[in-house]
Amino acid sequence: MLRPTHKEDKGFVSDFGGIGDLSESTSHGSDPEAPSTDTVSPADTTDSSHAPATAPTTNSANVSTTDDAAKPIIDIDGTPVSTAPLDPDKRIGMPGGTPVEEAIVREEWQQFQGVNNEGGRAACQGNWPTFHQMRLSQFLTWPHDAKISYLADLRQAAQQGRNLLTEKYARMMQSTDPDYYRTNLEPYLPTLSTARIEQQERIIATQVAWAQDFANRYPRLGAAMRTLRTSDDTKDFTSFETYLRGELSTYSQRTLDLYDLMVRDYAQAGENITALTVRNTVLLGGFASLDESEEAQA
Numbered sequence: 001m002l003r004p005t006h007k008e009d010k011g012f013v014s015d016f017g018g019i020g021d022l023s024e025s026t027s028h029g030s031d032p033e034a035p036s037t038d039t040v041s042p043a044d045t046t047d048s049s050h051a052p053a054t055a056p057t058t059n060s061a062n063v064s065t066t067d068d069a070a071k072p073i074i075d076i077d078g079t080p081v082s083t084a085p086l087d088p089d090k091r092i093g094m095p096g097g098t099p100v101e102e103a104i105v106r107e108e109w110q111q112f113q114g115v116n117n118e119g120g121r122a123a124c125q126g127n128w129p130t131f132h133q134m135r136l137s138q139f140l141t142w143p144h145d146a147k148i149s150y151l152a153d154l155r156q157a158a159q160q161g162r163n164l165l166t167e168k169y170a171r172m173m174q175s176t177d178p179d180y181y182r183t184n185l186e187p188y189l190p191t192l193s194t195a196r197i198e199q200q201e202r203i204i205a206t207q208v209a210w211a212q213d214f215a216n217r218y219p220r221l222g223a224a225m226r227t228l229r230t231s232d233d234t235k236d237f238t239s240f241e242t243y244l245r246g247e248l249s250t251y252s253q254r255t256l257d258l259y260d261l262m263v264r265d266y267a268q269a270g271e272n273i274t275a276l277t278v279r280n281t282v283l284l285g286g287f288a289s290l291d292e293s294e295e296a297q298a
Helices: 066-070 099-112 128-139 144-159 164-176 178-188 194-217 219-223 240-248 253-268 273-284 290-296
Strands: none
Touching: 099 128, 099 144, 099 164, 128 273, 144 164, 144 253, 164 178, 164 240, 194 219, 194 240, 194 253, 194 273, 219 290, 253 273, 273 290
């Protein structure tokens, strides 16, 4: 059974997404009544305050939504979620995504609870509000067919007894703890073909360049992000490049192909996924724009 020893990153939100420790940098104010010190503050729920960046239209064939339609989307407490647009999440005071986006984040959260952490349960495994904010920010940038495909990946993995988040952290340890990885993890992970690795590395190169460009344009927000490159990895700090490599490695080939197409479409449109993702994060955190959030940093 695959049980990587996951060490909680020093960058809190780095356990939730490839961007880095943005939990405080992207929250406008704080709620003294919130149950967690990292709970984001309420955001304005008007359309203009949290409208996500629109994903480009892809030329790929749509993935069938039969499975998504057949299986009800279930909330964390086990109740069905309406297929109507979601109201703001009253539990944590932040707007929600579409039912598919919310289902993805909840499926990931369920699997995140099963990740084995060195020294016991990690604090980040109990912080649903920040997990929701950071992961939703990412999926808001995805086209619908890629989201449906990844949701199917998560559900199929759960049915097969696999945990994709455990596998993601295991993959990252190829760089952060190579000896442990070779002995205890690699034998239990699916083998990636040379073509698959080359495809992932093309995507990673594009996204690392985007992340560097974002950090140059928004240096204060950039300072809160992960280090960029695998060459900077340590046992306690995981770079953006390594995190992304681990995450892409868990996608089905169908999902990776759709993700690859999304990245190429964004590149052709002159867009930057890092900027779009962090923009969503700061909007969910209560800021009106990236510029406002950048100026608010100390």
